[in-house]
Amino acid sequence: MxxxxxxxxxxxxxxxxxxxxxPDLSYTSRTVEDTAAENERLNAAISGYIAYTNAQADTMREQVGEKEAEILTGHIVMISDPFMQGEMTKLIEGGTCAEDALVQICEMFATMFESTGDELTMQRATDVRDVKTGVLAELLNKRxxxxxxxxxxxxxxxxxxxxxxxxxxxxxxxxxxxxxxxxxxxxxxxxxxxxxxxxxxxxxxxxxxxxxxxxxxxxxxxxxxxxxxxxxAIAAAREAQAAYAAEKAELAKFVGCRSVTADGVVIELFANIGKPEDATQAMEKDAEGIGLFRTEFLFMDKPTVPTEDEQFEAYKKAALICKGKPVIIRTLDIGGDKDVPSLGMEPEENPFLGFRAIRYCLAREDLYRTQLRALLRASAFGDIRIMVPLVTCVDELTAVKDLLKRYMIEFDQEGIAYNPDIMVGIMVETPASAIMADALAAEADFFSIGTNDLTGYTMCADRGNEKVRYLYSTYNPAVLRSIKRVIEEGNKAGILVGMCGEAAADPLLIPLWISFGLGEYSVSATSVLATRKQVSLWTKEDADALASKVMQLNTAAEIYEVLKEAAR
Amino acid sequence: MFSEKVTLVNPQGFHMRPASLLVGEVAKYDAVVTIVRNGNEIPGNSLMAIMAAGIKCGEEIEIRAEGAQENEAGRAVVDFIAAGMGD
Missing domain, CATH: 3.50.30.10 (Phosphohistidine domain)
Structure with missing residues (x-):
């Protein structure tokens, strides 16, 4: 099963x-007569809890790490609070039993923490309840x-x-x-x-x-x-276990290393995320920044459009988790296959060529203003960069930059902090933007190539359609030439060129990206170390030799064969 | 009695770390320290009460101190808050 x-x-x-x-921590409430003895009972339980938790923290420090042990020492700090203990004592002196006094006061603080509106403090409500459970177990003698x-x-x-x-x-x-x-x-x-x-x-x-x-x-x-x-099944699992251990040991060598080719060309290795919390895992996996933060989650599955404050909190959270590392946030990319019920978008005959992403946002300035203002406010808390999706012409980018300038003036008047030098770039994912890369590079602070849509739009093939899926491949020379052009034009203009589609982590394609001069690779958190390893296996010279061979081929099948043959 | 107003400058306000550092600062002196915010008095020796108040960046609060070392305590707390509480 x-x-x-x-x-x-x-x-x-x-x-x-x-x-x-x-353990079952249910108890029966009662009224106490000997309040001094009851208070003593509570004090003894608190001391017991502190001693037990201290010992656990020591074990945790030894076996897991300082950061995890701090969760437990934090619990000790909380229960040691003289004011909180005093409030419990007051209840006991009024005849409340120790269990009730503990539960009521802890719940009161947990509820207050939850209503502060401050993300970090709200999370601490869980810790207050952990403390409550721990001391209650001591009171009831059920560790x-x-x-x-x-x-x-x-x-x-x-x-x-x-x-x-x-x-x-x-x-x-x-x-x-x-x-x-x-x-x-x-x-x-x-x-x-x-x-x-x-x-x-x-x-x-x-x-x-x-x-x-x-x-x-x-x-x-x-x-x-x-x-x-x-x-x-057990034999297969043991084999998979061994393979996993070998792979992990191999990749572990790359933790904390720079992302660099065999001959010393440094690249930036970022991660893609869909929620601010995902940034934690990305940092755990040693990503050097966030190359694509999709903001659609804020809008999906919700009855109403998120407010500026809600969005601000989400973007700020990601910025704080990344502690000053770049966080590239893509503005709302809805339409196509992504419907947002709260926006009441009309169904279209051809949604992928329709009213979506930046086209929709520029027509709905009320909506876009909320997002851009939230992004600007969050830019005071880290290296937030704004990425505009589905750009097809230069005017779209200049329109966004004009809006940003206007909101900056609003903030100056309101006295709200933001980063005036915030970088504004585009996602290059349409054939039009690839062809116009030289003109766009003069206006954009960075490019990020979205290989998934660029492949689909260049090949005019929907990967969800079984009959034409064979055309949907980044190995097609049309797609590769397009990517090469975008990277070269970006580099010529001196802006950072990245890639945030699945192809950025494809081990067969990585030598091509090295040869083309791709500066930033944004991959899923779990692919960060594997990508760093792949990049380290190639010199620019070897990659160039392979690329010049590949770029003379005319079919995706031939290109795939040559890349596979050369794989390291 | 010592009394002085100060504005919170650290972006994240009084979350657990700055709150516990502040309580540690208060404990160094022989004085009762109180934080007054919108007329509510918050005991300066209570990490839990300070966190529960959810005081945010940009808010102005008043620090009061009473006792043998009220001036030293009040000054230390005000300076600590004005300096961003280690954030």
Whole structure:
């Protein structure tokens, strides 16, 4: 049997299940007479909690790292707050039992944190509730399961992996994690990745459908849990495990290295993201910036259009996570296959050639103004750059720049901070923009080649249409010539030229990009290290020799064969 | 009593790190420090109360200090906030 969930932490684990359930912390409220004794009970529980948490933090520091241990020392700092303890004591002196006093005061602070509107403080509400649970367990004498005592090759199955559980995990003993809740950016996922434990999250009813002792394969790379696998499946999993370990060891050599060709040409290696939180994983994977932040998520699946403040918070968050590294944010790219219900766009006969992306935004200045103002405000918090999608003529870019100038004047009058030198570039993804690259390069601060749409528009082929999909390939000489021209024109004008389509991470195409002089590669977070490795395998000279051969060929099939033959 | 107004300049306001640094600063002195914001008094020794108040960048608050070292405490806290609280 196979169960599917979120692939939250890569790798493959094989082992037997231990279901770890949170202890039952229900209690009966009562009125207390001896309030001094009750207060003493609470103090003793707090001291016990602090001692226990301190020990856990030490283990965490040793086995995982300082950053993860800080989550736990933060809990100690919170419960040690004299004012908060004083508020609990006041309740107890009025006859409230210690459990109720603890729960009420912690909930009060958690709720207040949540209503501050400050992202960082709002996240701390979870920590206040963790503290509440921890002290309550002490009061009720029910400490959580001791994960440190579990046998070799255990797969932990739990509702949610908490920091206190993680503290007990010994590397090499726990083989994997399966949880019922949590997404890619949850505490569970971040902790599992930090400990390099294969993890599949959000597997519905995992705690009830899996039993202690069940044999499992946890495939954290693909989000699949195999229950009671046969011998062939186990053998295949062991093989995949070995291959994954070898690949990881190889790529680990590239962490913290510069992205540079074998003969010393430095390139910039960025990551593509769809939500501000994704920037965390991109930074974990050693990306040097964000090359494409798609902003559509802010607009999709929502009944109303997001406000300037909502957008500002999202862009600012990404900028803060990236700590001064470049964050290229693409303005709203809707239409085509991306519908946004709240905008009430009319269906069109030919949406890919229709009213979409920058065309739509320039016609809806009310909407675009909100986004551009939010981006400008967020530019005070990092190196935010604005990227305009689907440009086909120079006027579109100048129109956007004029709008930005106007909003900057508004901000000067309102006294709001922004970066006056914010870079404004375009996504080159239409044949028109490739042909006009020289003129556009004079107006744009950077180019980013969107190979997915550029391939589709150049070849006039929809990759979703099975009958014409054979034409949809970046290996086509028409597409490659177009890309070469864009890079050369950009370099001639002295602007940064990047690429943010899937082709940027294609190991066969990377030597061509090196030869053409591509300056920035933006790939998925999980491809960052592999791309850095590929780039390091080529010298400019070798890449040039291969490119001159390839660029004389007339068919995609021949080009593919030659590139495959030369692959490193 | 020491009393002085100061404006928050660090972009992220009082989140956990600056709030705990401020509480640490307060603890160095023999004085009771209070943050007054929109008429509400927030105890300067309470990380939780300071965070819960959600004071943001650009807001003006008043720092009060009372006790043997009220001037030293008040000055230290005001300077710490004006300098951006380590952010």
């Amino acid at each position: 196979e169960l599917k969930g979120t692939a939250a932490s890569a790798g493959i684990g094989i082992g037997r299940v231990t279901v770890v359930e949170e 959580p399961v001791d994960i440190g005592g579990l046998p070799q090759d255990t797969i932990i199955v739990t509702h949610d992996l908490t920091p206190s559980m993680t503290a007990g995990i010994r590397p090499g003993v726990i083989a994997g994690v399966v949880t019922e809740t949590g997404g890619l950016t949850s505490h569970s996922a971040i902790l599992a990745r930090a400990m390099e434990l294969p993890a599949v999250l959000s597997v519905p009813a995992a705690c009830t459908s899996l039993k202690d002792g069940d044999l499992l394969i946890v495939d954290g790379s693909n989000g699949i849990v195999t229950v009671e696998p046969d011998e062939a």
